Amino acid sequence: MSKDYPEDYDEKTTSLAGQRSLALSNKLSGVLSVSYADPEIRDALRLLDLKNIQNTPDSRRSIRSDLQKDVMECNSSIVQEFGQVAEQLKRVGSIILSLNASCDAMRRQVDGARQENAPILDELSPLLKDKEDLEKKKQLLVAFNKRFVLPEKDLTVLTSTSEAMNAEFFAVLDRTKQIHADCQVLLGSENQRLGLELMDQSSRQLNNGYQKLHRWIQKEFKALDLENPQINAFIRRSLRTLAERPALFESCLDSFSEARKHVLTDGFYHALTGSSAHGDPTFKPIEFHAHDALRFTSDILAWTHSATVSERESLESLFISEGDEIAKSIRAGRQSEPWSALDGESFDGRKALYSLVNRNMTGVARALRQRIEQAVQGQDDPLTIYKIANLISFYRVTLTTLLDPDSFVVEALSSLEDLALRQFAASQSDQTATIQAELTHTPPELSVPDALEETLTQVKALLKSYESSLVPVESREDTFKPILSQTLTPVLESCDRLAKDLEAPAADIFLLNCYNPARSTLQSFDFAQWLIDRIDQVVASSTTNLIDYQQAFFLHVSGLHPLLTALTPLTLSDDQDFLQVAHLAPFQPAALLEASQTLDDFLPSALIDALENLKQLNNTRLAGDVTSEAAGRFCTDFEFVETKLTAVDDVLAARRELGESGTDDADHVNQKDSGCQDKVNDQQGEKIGWVPLRSYYPRTSGEIRVLLS
DSSP states (O other): OOOOOOTTHHHHHHHHHHHHHHHHHHHHHHHHHOOTTSHHHHHHHHHHHHTTOOOSHHHHHHHHHHHHHHHHHHHHHHHHHHHHHHHHHHHHHHHHHHHHHHHHHHHHHHHHHHHHHHHHHHHHHHHHHHHHHHHHHHHHHHHHHHHHOOOHHHHHHHHOTTSOOSHHHHHHHHHHHHHHHHHHHHTTSSOOHHHHHHHHHHHHHHHHHHHHHHHHHHHHHHHSOTTSOOOOHHHHHHHHHHTTSHHHHHHHHHHHHHHHHHHHHHHHHHHHHOTTSTTOTTOOOHHHHOOSHHHHHHHHHHHHHHHHHHHHHHHHHHHTSSHHHHHHHHHHHHHHOTTOSSOSOOOOHHHHHHHHHHHHTHHHHHHHHHHHHHHHHTOOOHHHHHHHHHHHHHHHHHHHTTSOTTSHHHHHHHHHHHHHHHHHHHHHHHHHHHHHHHOSSOOGGGOOOHHHHHHHHHHHHHHHHHHTSOOOGGGHHHHHHHHHHHHHHHHHHHHHHHHHTSOTTHHHHHHHHHHHHHHHHHTTOGGGHHHHHHHHHHHHHHHHHHHHHHHHHHHHHHTHHHHHHHHTTOOOOSHHHHHHHHTSGGGSHHHHHHHHHHHHHHGGGHHHHHHHHTTTOSOHHHHHHHHHHHHHHHHHHHHHHHHHHHHHHHHHHHHHHHTOTHHHHHHHHHHTTHHHHHHHHHHHTOOOSOOOHHHHSOOOHHHHHHHTO
C-alpha cells in the first residue's frame, strides 16, 4: 500500500538535507580552523586528559552529557559555598553594628572627659614644654661630657701612679689628645671661655699622663735586664708615645744611656779581671790568660766588638723597625711644643741608633784606650807593635760599619792606631840604626848579611799582617810605603854602601845576593811593587855588570881582546882599509899563531873557568844565565873578528891573482916572519909565497858556539 506524500515533500527533504550538510560543513570548518596553540583549547584538552576518557563509541556519544553533568555538579557546590559565605557576612554585619554602637558610647564619654579636664590641660602645657627643653639640654650635656670631659675612672687611669700601665692607659691618653684637639673647634665660637678652660684642663691631664708614662719607662729601664737589653713590644709602644714629648723622650734615652754606660764599663773591667765570674770555673779573665800584648789586645778588641754588636742589635728593633713611628711622634710633639729647645732636624732612626750606642760605649772607649795604650807603650818589638796597629785598624774599619765614624769608640781606635804606628816608627828606627851599625863589613863569601836576613823575616811578617787588613786595594801601596821605607830600604842602602868598597865582580855579586832575597820576599805582594821596581833596577844593573865582566874575561883569557881592540876603531870601508889590517901587529903570523894557541887552550875549560868567577853568587841559575849571555856576546865578537880576517884574506887574494901592486903588500906580509911561514907551509905540505891570515887563526864561530854552548 503506497503512502501519500505532499507535493512539496521532496523539495522540503532536499532543503533539509542541504541545511544539515551546510551545518556539518560549518562545524568541520570550525573544528579544523581551531589552533591547538590556543590556551583555551589546550586547557580543555588537558581537562579531558585528566578525566581519563577512553576513545570509544560509547564515550564519544556520552561525552557531552557527562560534561554537562559535571558542570551542573560544580555549579551546585559553588552555590552551597556562597550560601555559607552569605551567612558569615550577615554575622559580620551584626558585629559591626554592635561595634559602632560601642564606639559612639565611648566617643560621648571622651568628649565629656575632655570638657571636664580642659582647664587642667591648659595649665600643664607650659610644664610639658619645659620638660622637653630640659630633656634636650640633658642630652646635649651628656653628649658634651662624653666628647669633652674624661670620666673620673679614666682620669684615675691616666694620672694615678697606683694604676697599672696597660692598654687602657693608652686608650685614655688617645681620648685625652682627641679632646684637646676638639677644643680648637670651641675656640671658634663667640664664647671662647669654655674652649680655653677645657683646653687648659686637657693639657694638664695630658702632661700628667706623659709624666706618669715617663716615670714608668724609667722604672722599667731600671728593672730591665741590662746584660741582655731586649726591649719588648709594650715598652717600644710606650717610647713611641712618649716621643710626642721630645724633652721627656730624650730624658728617658739619657737615663737609659747612663745606665748602659755603667753596665758596659763594669762588664769591660769584669772581662779583664774576672770580678763578675762569681766563681765560674769556665770564665777566664783576659789579663790572666792573655800573656802577650798582641793576644791581650786581640781579646779586648774582640770583647768590644761583641759588646757593640749586641748593643746595636738590642736597640735596632726600636730605632729601625719603629723609627718611622717615633719620627711621626716627635714631629707631632714639636708642633705642640714650639718652644722646645730641641733642634728642628727630622728624626733619623739610624742616626739615633748610632748616637745612643755611641753614648752607651763612651766608658768602654775610655777604658779601651787606656789599656791598649799601656800595652803598646810597653812593647819594644816593632813587629808586635805593627801587628797590634794592624789589628786595631781591622777593628776600626769593622766598627765603622756598626757605628758612626765620629763615635767615641772609632775615634779611640783611630788614636790608638796612630799611637801604635808612631811607636812602631820609633822602635823600628832604633832597630834600623842598630842594624846599620852592625853592617860595617862585608860577610865572608859575599853571603847575605845576618841583619838583612832578620830584616827580611820581619818584613815578610809585616807584609802578611798588612795583607790581611781591610785597607782598600787602591790605597794599600801608599799606606804601606812608609813601613817599607822604615824597615827594608835603610838596610838595602847599607848594603849598597858596603858594595861600593868592593871591586868587580864582588860588588855586583854582593848586591845580587842581597837584592834577590829581598825581591823574593816582596814579589807575592802587589802593594810593594814600587820597591820591587827599584830592586829590579839594581838587579838589572848588577846583572849587566856581571855580563860585561864575564865577556871581558872571555876576551882576555881567550886572547881575542887584542884582535878585537885593533879592529874596532877601523871603518874598513874599502880595500885599502882591509890592507891596513894586515900591517897591524896583532895580525902578524906570529901573533895570530899565539892567539890561536891561547884560544885552543882556553876553550876546553872556558865555561868552568867563567863560572868560577861567580861561585860566590847564591843564585846559581842566575850565574849560569849571566855566563851564557857573556858567552853569546863573546861568540858575536869572535864572529866579527872572523869576518874581518876573512875579508882581509879575500882582498889580498884578489890583488895577488890580478897581479896588482898589492902583491908586494901580500908578499911583504908573509915575508916579515918567514919562519912562521915555513912552519905553516910545512904543516900544509906545500911551498907557496903567500899564506892567508885565517891559516894562522883557523877557528870558526860555529866551533866556538858549540864549545861554549
